[in-house]
Amino acid sequence: MNKSFVVGVDHNMQDLIPWWYENVKNYHPDIHITIADFGLTESALDWISGRVDKIITYERHPRYAWFYKPQAMLECPYEYTCWLDIDCEVLMPVEEIFDFPTDERMALTVDVARGDFWWATGVNVVKGKPKILQDWAHNTMRSDLRGDQEVLYKMMQDRPEYNDFIVKMPLEYQWLRVSLANGYDSPNKKIIHWTGPMGKQHIRENLMR
Numbered sequence: 001m002n003k004s005f006v007v008g009v010d011h012n013m014q015d016l017i018p019w020w021y022e023n024v025k026n027y028h029p030d031i032h033i034t035i036a037d038f039g040l041t042e043s044a045l046d047w048i049s050g051r052v053d054k055i056i057t058y059e060r061h062p063r064y065a066w067f068y069k070p071q072a073m074l075e076c077p078y079e080y081t082c083w084l085d086i087d088c089e090v091l092m093p094v095e096e097i098f099d100f101p102t103d104e105r106m107a108l109t110v111d112v113a114r115g116d117f118w119w120a121t122g123v124n125v126v127k128g129k130p131k132i133l134q135d136w137a138h139n140t141m142r143s144d145l146r147g148d149q150e151v152l153y154k155m156m157q158d159r160p161e162y163n164d165f166i167v168k169m170p171l172e173y174q175w176l177r178v179s180l181a182n183g184y185d186s187p188n189k190k191i192i193h194w195t196g197p198m199g200k201q202h203i204r205e206n207l208m209r
Contacts, residue, residue, distance in 0.1 A: 001032055002079040003098050004053065008036035008072050009086045010060065014044040016086045016200070019208045021051065024084065027093040034081075036072035069121065069148045070137035074129055085122035087194045087203060088174070094190050100167050101127040107167040109174040111149070117156040119166060121149045122193045123174040132165040177202070 005024050009017060017035070024033065032053040037045065039060035048055065056075050058068050073081050080098045084090070100107035111120035126133050140151045155162050171179075175189035177199045194203050 001030060003082070003095075004032040004034045004076055004078040004080070005082050005084055006034040006036065006072065006076045007084055007086050008038050008058075008068055010039035011041050011044070013086050013200070014040050016203060016208075017044060017048060019203060020084070020086050020088070021048075023090045027090055028095060031095065032078060034076050034078070036068060036076075038068055067140050067143070067148060070133055070140050073124075073126060073133060074137050080125070080127055082125045083121075083123065084191070085193060087199050088122060089192045089194060089203070089207065090190070091192065092190055094173065097123075097125055097169070097173060098127075100169050101125045101130075102167065103128055104130050104132075105165045105167045106130055106133055107169050109169045109171055111176070112171065113176060113178045114153075117160075117163070118153055119149070119156075120174050120176065120193070121152060122195070123169075123191055125169075130165065132162060135162075 005028065007020060021033065034054040034056065035048050035052050036056045036058065038058050054077060056072055069083065073083055082097055097107070107125040108119040108121065109123060111118040136148070136152055136155065139155060140148050143151045145151050145154065172186055172189045173191055175186060175192050177193060177195045179185070180192070194200065
């Protein structure tokens with residue numbers, strides 16, 4: 001297999017790992033799982049050892065762990081890499097998601113809550129190591145912005161031609177919590193992204209078993 005789902009997580013969100021893992025693995029038993037260790041405790045590492053196929057280890061980030069996201073995608077040792085944030089709930093098999101990217105273009109959904117040029121980076125897919133991913137990783141590791149999504153937005157603002165290197169996926173591949181909260185739903189949604197503190201609370205109170 002040359003495909004992997006990958007997530008990065010630190011000690012603050014490590015309690016969500018079993019929920020995330022079981023959701024993904026339940027629908028994709030034959031696809032590899034990679035976890036980027038952004039600062040996990042020994043107990044969390046003990047849990048994932050023997051369950052996942054690859055662990056990539058980083059020192060704890062001085063600000064926010066999510067700044068490591070594009071770098072972890074670069075270092076994921078598979079031809080096809082699909083990043084799923086730790087608060088993403090997979091609702092059905094989505095193996096076809098790996099068909100969206102090309103050698104030069106990574107695949108993302110639009111952040112409908114923010115508008116034009118905002119790509120929602122909680123779910124993104126690459127084939128190989130395209131230049132846009134390399135540039136995003138480079139800029140993110142050196143940024144003082146709020147997060148990786150803001151860095152990608154700034155790249156689009158500074159150089160709109162970067163949009164030519166993104167494949168736009170249907171929103172059903174990352175249905176945002178804010179859309180549900182605003183009354184927008186789809187019977188065909190495949191992945192729900194439970195963003196923000198309210199989303200994490202919802203997972204912990206309603207979805208974890």
